[in-house]
Amino acid sequence: MAVIEVEGLTKRFGEVEAVAGLSFQLGEGTVTGFLGPNGAGKTTTLRMILGLVVPTSGRATVLGRPYRELSRPVTRVGAVLEASGFHPGRRAVDHLRVHATAAGLPAARVGEVLEVVGLSGSARRRVKGFSLGMRQRLSLAVALLGDPRILVLDEPANGLDPEGIHWLRRLLRRRADEGGTVLVSSHVLTEVAQTVDDVLIISRGRLVAHGPLAEVTGRALPAVRVRTPEPQALRQALAARGVTAEVRGPDVVVAVETDSETITLTAAGRGIVIYEMADERASLEEAFLALTATNAGGAR
Amino acid sequence: MNGLVRAELLKFRTTRSSRWMVASTLLAVLVGVASTMATAGDDGSVPLETTEGVRNVLSAGASAGALVIFILGIVSMTGEHRFQTITQTFLVAPVRSGVVVAKLIATVLLGLALGVASAAATMAVALPWLAHEGAPARFVQDVVPVAGGTLAATALYGVLGVAVGALFRNQTAAVAVSLVWMLIAESLLVGFAPSIGRWLPTGAAEALSSYTPGSGDLLPMWAGALVLCAYVAGFATAGARVALRRDVA
Numbered sequence: 001m002a003v004i005e006v007e008g009l010t011k012r013f014g015e016v017e018a019v020a021g022l023s024f025q026l027g028e029g030t031v032t033g034f035l036g037p038n039g040a041g042k043t044t045t046l047r048m049i050l051g052l053v054v055p056t057s058g059r060a061t062v063l064g065r066p067y068r069e070l071s072r073p074v075t076r077v078g079a080v081l082e083a084s085g086f087h088p089g090r091r092a093v094d095h096l097r098v099h100a101t102a103a104g105l106p107a108a109r110v111g112e113v114l115e116v117v118g119l120s121g122s123a124r125r126r127v128k129g130f131s132l133g134m135r136q137r138l139s140l141a142v143a144l145l146g147d148p149r150i151l152v153l154d155e156p157a158n159g160l161d162p163e164g165i166h167w168l169r170r171l172l173r174r175r176a177d178e179g180g181t182v183l184v185s186s187h188v189l190t191e192v193a194q195t196v197d198d199v200l201i202i203s204r205g206r207l208v209a210h211g212p213l214a215e216v217t218g219r220a221l222p223a224v225r226v227r228t229p230e231p232q233a234l235r236q237a238l239a240a241r242g243v244t245a246e247v248r249g250p251d252v253v254v255a256v257e258t259d260s261e262t263i264t265l266t267a268a269g270r271g272i273v274i275y276e277m278a279d280e281r282a283s284l285e286e287a288f289l290a291l292t293a294t295n296a297g298g299a300r
Numbered sequence: 301m302n303g304l305v306r307a308e309l310l311k312f313r314t315t316r317s318s319r320w321m322v323a324s325t326l327l328a329v330l331v332g333v334a335s336t337m338a339t340a341g342d343d344g345s346v347p348l349e350t351t352e353g354v355r356n357v358l359s360a361g362a363s364a365g366a367l368v369i370f371i372l373g374i375v376s377m378t379g380e381h382r383f384q385t386i387t388q389t390f391l392v393a394p395v396r397s398g399v400v401v402a403k404l405i406a407t408v409l410l411g412l413a414l415g416v417a418s419a420a421a422t423m424a425v426a427l428p429w430l431a432h433e434g435a436p437a438r439f440v441q442d443v444v445p446v447a448g449g450t451l452a453a454t455a456l457y458g459v460l461g462v463a464v465g466a467l468f469r470n471q472t473a474a475v476a477v478s479l480v481w482m483l484i485a486e487s488l489l490v491g492f493a494p495s496i497g498r499w500l501p502t503g504a505a506e507a508l509s510s511y512t513p514g515s516g517d518l519l520p521m522w523a524g525a526l527v528l529c530a531y532v533a534g535f536a537t538a539g540a541r542v543a544l545r546r547d548v549a
Contacts, residue, residue, distance in 0.1 A: 047547075047548070051394045052387060052390055052547065053548065054547060068394040068395060073392070073394055074391065079391055081387055083384050084384055084385075084387035084388055085383045085387075086383060086385065087311075087314075087383045087385060089315045089317065090314050091314065094310070094314035095314075098310050098311050099388060099392055101306050102303050102306075102307035102389070102392045102393060103392045
């Protein structure tokens, strides 16, 4: 059964369609990176999944039910959302006690999650004096209070230092390895590429790609890297056959949207020597730009 | 449900501004009592040695508690938007009516506590002072009705505050508009156009807490209670409705 299921999800704010007929399913044991340009509808989608924003049409369910109908939801889903804050005058430990009390969780959990996120030493300080990274850790502590198997995180790496990011990555990995489900949005693509199993890319409220990271980057921009002593000659020969290629170094040509057969035949026809040839995987960033740009069409 | 109410009380206890509000209430109560005592009988105001004079002293601090708990009620709702804690609150308790009801219950409890504290402070100062001035207060006829009415008005104002806060998300606007309305617009109407003013929340609350039968300007105590309850129920229904539907983004 899908852990998180989104079906025909649509949200209109006046004239603007923030999310338009979005559908996807997330299973157990995966970390999914949720990507899209600014204003693509990521945050609105996450908020609809969590029952904070009411969809115009379509539905989003967690464990087969709308979030609002889950019993003791924080024991099932932990969430870190942007535009979610703290009372500046409240101590970190009190902030957690408020939520633990509301959720009916044992008071001992407060100390445990403070330990997990590394804030034990600052527990008695007021949030006012917290850095962005400390606030982010405190948000994560709230998300972990109910020890949920599902995590929904909107830009959780914001403000974290490299060590914090490393820690977060291990945390997400461990949740997924234990059979949990993690949906994490981020705009730091290199960050995402190191953490996730799957990527879910949306643009202008629509689904652009969803699948294993390798598959999505491979499909986005199939490219072949060729090592040859005559890179310019090969580039021209490929161009004559309508294949786009680029010289990248004294003996390297990268040809896009083609295959090794085409390149070999082209090179053989002109008597160009090839030392080495390999499929080149586009980086997530390249794939992301290619996928979202096509989809955006004339809008940019 | 129980957990949500306790969480609301904890939210109140764990901020410093709440403590200041309680302290300033008690201070305002004492100032109110002292100034009423000192000016009784001046310029044609009711002299101390009458039932009305005694009750005026006893109820002098009543409006301070009501006003403070009203603001606390507003802040209890709007503060969650101001500091964006509403997201986490609704994630823990996605059935929003539960959150609104918990805030209502918590605010009423706080209102009662504040009302008891105000009444105790009033009595501690006013009773010996009145006795000393030769106008002793009678427990059953004066103290009980005034204290009871004050308690009831304070609790109801707490509910009204939560409801107003649920209707208007902007904390500054909600507090400012309410204060201008209560302290200026309504007070003027109660004072200069009592035929309208006594039907307004402030007029009804005054009737409820000052217990002055026979004074023609205000409604009788029971009618004041009913009118105030009606306002509270109307605002609470409207406020809950708005809070339950609105997107939290």
